[in-house]
Amino acid sequence: xxxxxxxxxxxxxxxxxxxxxxxxxxxxxxxxxxxxxxxxxxxxxxxxxxxxxxxxxxxxxxxxxxxxxxxxxxxxxxxxxxxxxxxxxxxxxxxxxxxxxxxxxxxxxxxxxxxxxxxxxxxxxxxxxxxxxxxxxxxxxxxxxxxxxxxxxxxxxxxxxxxxxxxxxxxxx
Amino acid sequence: xxxxxxxxxxxxxxxxxxxxxxxxxxxxxxxxxxxxxxxxxxxxxxxxxxxxxxxxxxxxxxxxxxxxxxxxxxxxxxxxxxxxxxxxxxxxxxxxxxxxxxxxxxxxxxxxxxxxxxxxxxxxxxxxxxxxxxxxxxxxxxxxxxxxxxxxxxxxxxxxxxxxxxxxxxxxxxxxxxxxxxxxxxxxxxxxxxxxxxxxxxxxxxxxxxxxxxxxxxxxxxxxxxxxxxxxxxxxxxxxxxxxxxxxxxxxxxxxxxxxxxxxxxxxxxxxxxxxxxxxxxxxxxxxxxxxxxxxxxxxxxxxxxxxxxxxxxxxxxxxxxxxxxxxxxxxxxxxxxxxxxxxxxxxxxxxxxxxxxxxxxxxxxxxxxxxxxxxxxxxxxxxxxxxxxxxxxxxxxxxxxxxxxxxxxxxxxxxxxxxxxxxxxxxxxxxxxxxxxxxxxxxxxxxxxxxxxxxxxxxxxxxxxxxxxxxxxxxxxxxxxxxxxxxxxxxxxxxxxxxxxxxxxxxxxxxxxxxxxxxxxxxxxxxxxxxxxxxxxxxxxxxxx
Numbered sequence: 001x002x003x004x005x006x007x008x009x010x011x012x013x014x015x016x017x018x019x020x021x022x023x024x025x026x027x028x029x030x031x032x033x034x035x036x037x038x039x040x041x042x043x044x045x046x047x048x049x050x051x052x053x054x055x056x057x058x059x060x061x062x063x064x065x066x067x068x069x070x071x072x073x074x075x076x077x078x079x080x081x082x083x084x085x086x087x088x089x090x091x092x093x094x095x096x097x098x099x100x101x102x103x104x105x106x107x108x109x110x111x112x113x114x115x116x117x118x119x120x121x122x123x124x125x126x127x128x129x130x131x132x133x134x135x136x137x138x139x140x141x142x143x144x145x146x147x148x149x150x151x152x153x154x155x156x157x158x159x160x161x162x163x164x165x166x167x168x169x170x171x172x173x
Numbered sequence: 174x175x176x177x178x179x180x181x182x183x184x185x186x187x188x189x190x191x192x193x194x195x196x197x198x199x200x201x202x203x204x205x206x207x208x209x210x211x212x213x214x215x216x217x218x219x220x221x222x223x224x225x226x227x228x229x230x231x232x233x234x235x236x237x238x239x240x241x242x243x244x245x246x247x248x249x250x251x252x253x254x255x256x257x258x259x260x261x262x263x264x265x266x267x268x269x270x271x272x273x274x275x276x277x278x279x280x281x282x283x284x285x286x287x288x289x290x291x292x293x294x295x296x297x298x299x300x301x302x303x304x305x306x307x308x309x310x311x312x313x314x315x316x317x318x319x320x321x322x323x324x325x326x327x328x329x330x331x332x333x334x335x336x337x338x339x340x341x342x343x344x345x346x347x348x349x350x351x352x353x354x355x356x357x358x359x360x361x362x363x364x365x366x367x368x369x370x371x372x373x374x375x376x377x378x379x380x381x382x383x384x385x386x387x388x389x390x391x392x393x394x395x396x397x398x399x400x401x402x403x404x405x406x407x408x409x410x411x412x413x414x415x416x417x418x419x420x421x422x423x424x425x426x427x428x429x430x431x432x433x434x435x436x437x438x439x440x441x442x443x444x445x446x447x448x449x450x451x452x453x454x455x456x457x458x459x460x461x462x463x464x465x466x467x468x469x470x471x472x473x474x475x476x477x478x479x480x481x482x483x484x485x486x487x488x489x490x491x492x493x494x495x496x497x498x499x500x501x502x503x504x505x506x507x508x509x510x511x512x513x514x515x516x517x518x519x520x521x522x523x524x525x526x527x528x529x530x531x532x533x534x535x536x537x538x539x540x541x542x543x544x545x546x547x548x549x550x551x552x553x554x555x556x557x558x559x560x561x562x563x564x565x566x567x568x569x570x571x572x573x574x575x576x577x578x579x580x581x582x583x584x585x586x587x588x589x590x591x592x593x594x595x596x597x598x599x600x601x602x603x604x605x606x607x608x609x610x611x612x613x614x615x616x617x618x619x620x621x622x623x624x625x626x627x628x629x630x631x632x633x634x635x636x637x638x639x640x641x642x643x644x645x646x647x648x649x650x651x652x653x654x655x656x657x658x659x660x661x662x663x664x665x666x667x668x669x670x671x672x673x674x675x676x677x678x679x680x681x682x683x684x685x686x687x688x689x690x691x692x693x694x695x696x697x698x699x700x701x702x703x704x705x706x707x708x709x710x711x712x713x714x715x716x717x718x719x
Binding site: 033034041053110117120126140143 | 232239345350352461569570589592699
């Protein structure tokens, strides 16, 4: 059970870092307007909603795609910040990254058995992610935006594998 | 359909409605808490993050207790929390006012004691040996003062967390609790899918509702919030007494919301900001910050997220050195002002430049321009154009070349404003300058400590521009920098302009003098925003613990 809680915590941390890195990347490269903030928040929420209902997609594929898309958007935003397609692609990217945020709870509920503990530990990870994003970006700058999502993703996947190994009822599909 | 099925359907609809409304309330509560609490505690980035964290800690508390309490206790806590929510955010403001009063009394007592001690000590040194008892008393008093000061600081830190438990934890209780209740039918997975979807949908609707309330006082979002809370109450209870009392309280709250908003804000400015007889002239929540105009001490003051941006005297001094002086010396053909939301530079600059463009991000700041400048006159200016946009994006996307670019934005205390003072931003500005163009920026302080904000901004300027001149004006009590590829404004010319404005001479630093001072100073850049964190910590410590 501790592994589930650690996995939920690590996932919350990953979600926070991904969201804030998306937001900061768009803000510093494109524009600091409220549309940027709304794009990230609403696109993420839409992705989450879609992820809750789109059961046919492989969980591992969701996890991997979410991260790859972040780096693809990062490259697009860095090299072509004012291209006409950049904001629409960024919006799509955030939505795809948000899919896992919706699917995560359903995927893990079977193992965790308690929604309250699942949400609690995921939220705690999110809190630490918010603090880490602020401290990380102000001290390390753009390097943090490139490194943090990957590092937190690796931590999340490591704990995911531990959970899968120890809990036969957990499904990868 | 049988009666039982109909009852189950109605009760299911109530669950759906509750979760949707809880989602809406959650997004609005988050906005109100983060925006209002940040403004009370002063809106540096550190404070914004701090209040955001407090909000989410409240959610964790809600998740933790969600299934640990009985249905009866849950109902009682819900009703209590819904009533307490009606005092939000004004009760937080009153709590901050109370702490400020305690702080003011502490300072007064401490200052009075120190004054008395000094007189006694001088008297005793002149006429007799120092009394060891008196020294001991002084040490004890100093220790007591420091203890109370630290306690006050801890209370300021504790206050947002206490409030988040009261106000945001309620919303976190519903989802896990309702998912777990098997009487609702279906398996837990199905219920989680549906209920989480409803809560998220409500959250998105809450965000959309907030966008309609932008550029208005807090009442524009509080009134719908209270109505939503009332609807939540209707879904969890049928007790006529509870409902009618709540409806009555909500009605009175709506009637008096603007009055209470103004009065509590004025009390905050009186006790926390130490303004004499403050009068709130304007308040608005823009998409970016809380904008307030307060008249006090015979001056009109602009506050952004509770931080003083400028007053009437600052405005005149700022506009003179950041705008008028370079314009007079250069006689520019095309001028761009980034920021200057009060538009107070425009009347000064339009006769000095053939064309003048203003770019300001925040429409709420533009709304307050009428309190600082005659906007009817501005509408008559044919050579001036205003664009509401992000200055950074405007400069990067623009193809126009300017002879003078002025960056008149708040100090780099948040990431958003910090980005405007980076090497990368200055590089973009440099590309938009003509060969003899000059870029003017204020340094958010005195250029005397190379490692502080003015030093890092100046270092960033030197990374980009071959010629940088920094001045310090005693009247304006801040530094300004003028950077260019080919033009160096000479100290003599700057002193002549300053002499026309103030009695004391400027401190002027030429490029070579600057280079000697900023030898090891890291420039502010997208890879070095540590000053945002550092200044936030320093100011928080000075404000609440020292």
